[in-house]
Amino acid sequence: MILNQFLILAAVLFCIGIYGVLVRRNGVLVLMSIELMLNAVNLNLIAFSAYLQETSGQIFVLFVITIAAAEVGVGLAIILLLFRNFRSPDLDQAQQLKG
């Protein structure tokens, strides 16, 4: 069983995701990066599930996918409102909550 390759792939995907979340200014791209991170985790879960012959990991992935869909729905709605208010999807402009 080639577990390591999957784990390395997932780690790479996860890091790309973190990079995207921290660096990208466009809100839509930040959301996509979050999706990337979630899928990296899913990959890990499935890899371990197959490796350990245990189905609960796959069930968990199904939950994650469902919730990720809902999360994107909310996230896109927020970005839409941002766009309406600031005329750009740029996250740096939304800092009204600063102390």
Added chain:
Amino acid sequence: MYRLALQTSTEYAEKTEIASPWLISHAWVIPLLMVLSFVIILLFGKRMPKRGAEVGITAVGAAFVMSCITVFQWIQHVDKSLEGEGGSALSGFGKSFAFSTPGESSVAPITQTWDWWSNGLIKFTAGIQIDGLAVMMLFVVTFISLLVHVYSTAYMEHDTRYTYFYAALSLFTGSMLVLVVADNSLMLLAGWELVGVCSFMLIGHWWEEKPNSSAAIKAFLTTRTGDIGLLLGVIVTFFAAGQTFNLTEINEAALAGRGGHTIWLVGASLLLMGIIGKSGQFPLHTWLPDAMAGPTPVSALIHAATMVVAGVYLGGRLYGVFWQGFSIGDGGMNPMAIIGAITIIVGALLAFVQDDIKKVLAYSTISQLGYMVMGLGVGAWVGAIFHLFTHAFFKALLFLGAGSISHSGSHHSFDMKKDMGGLRKFMPITFATFMIGSAALAGVVPLAGFWSKDEILATAGQSGFHFFQIVGIAGAVLTAAYMTRCIYLTFFGEYRGHHHPHESPKAITVPLIILAVFSTVAGLANAAPLGIEKFVEYVEPRQAFPPIVVPEFEGILAAVSVMAVLLSVGVCSYLWFRKDQLGPFKGLTQRNAAARGGYTFLVNKYYLDVLYTDVVVGGIKGPLARSAYWFNQNILDGVVNGIGRGAPAIGRGLYKYVDQGTVDSAYNGLAKETGAAGGLLRRLQSGQVQRYALLIVIAIAIFSIALILAK
């Protein structure tokens, strides 16, 4: 007579298993009803013909009816359980209890439990526990709430947020009912916090004005300070009782002294902090007078039924913990009694210097809550809970009366000196009911307050707490004096406002009359001297309960306290008329002299007893009379004036230095420090989402590295 009510429960419970009627074993529907009413009003209230009020009133009316049924079912349950044991001779009404031998009787509370969630070893349950204390509270809460709901239809008629107000009232009532029926300390805590949130919403109901919203925040944060203690206390008792939140099990473990005395002392002290915060005890009482910023019906609800009595209820519910923790049975000084005693005096003295009628009542509530906490502290469980019961009626009456005055008499003002006076002519119903409420509060003989106060004082004396007994009598004297002052300022003399006072509409006067009736007769529920002890029979728990003293009636004590109260009223009346001669209200003297015989009989009676001594003596003009007159003028008057001037002066000093100076400035200092710390931390709040995300990622990285290194 000493009575042991401590049992090891279970075997008796099984033996006396009785098929309970449906409602009492499903009492959770009562709080549920109020919460449903909250949701319905919030969602659909605005579109309804009466803007949501009808839903609230219907729900609370139904809850009240169900509570009454529960009360009767509980009484039946107790009677049947005792018959089932065969040892009791109790069958008829009004018969004094014959089942007080130790270990004889045991009536199990009716409980229903569900699994909430389980976490490995610990199982969390949700459940209800209905016993005498719970049904008594159900009755009081729904009763007062019903009257407040009806009253508000008139009082809040033109309010912009009428629907919202009714929704919040429903939730307020529902939360208190959750707290009352809870069988474990977690649910109790949840109800407790919900009550706090609702009081915040309602005190700040008119939040457009800054003082009102500040008062709401102050109320919330001050009680939160005490809540920290409560939360920690719940945790401590959880572990001390062997990992259980169940209230009965905690009481049993506490009374058995499981795990040593110290842990129960810690637990009791922490829980006491919660009581101090919620029930307005010294030194966390400062929020209560400020909470007068809320609408008057809310004040009535807060003071009589839903908010401040939660603390006393907690004390009564977890009495085993306090009994064990503070060694109440040994008759020594303990923090609970001391805090209560301080609160009685501090609250009563502060009431002298207020011009705002609601603030007088607020300080009076503080003082009366002091009675209840002191009662719990000296082992007068029955007295304290009974006082909670009677106090609910007359304090709700007084607050609703004050609301009626502001609604129809003084044009939305509560200032007794500027906008009131002479209102007895314009508002006869309000005046009569307010008089009854004040007399009940002061403890005048046949009215409600007398019986409960006497119960506390008698128990205090017979359990060996003579100091607290004296404090209690002193408190009664002060109570009578400040209420007399309040009544004179409000109802007597000349109208000082600039409007046209008139009597309030029926929706206001009918609740006042009902409450006045209850303030008169509620005391008979446990009139020990008459042989009626319904509270001992039905309210006092018989399981997991310490061996408290049931006092013998002491005629001398009752006579002394009543005499003290009457004397106090007399002195106060006397000073009032003296002030007329010298003070700002010139011209009143003649009118008073002419109308002296025309005052209502209550006032006149007490007034004549003391005030007219010098007039009568002066009229005789004999040598004996002259010397008596001299004695009266120079010695008695001096003493009387000294006392009269001393009390307000002490009150004023307390208010200025202790209340406003020390306590408030301590809080302000704390707030300032918090503000400064906030100033440093605000730089972290850049407002940029990605900056926050970066901080989170760094934190995760650090923790991961630490975890790897630790392995």
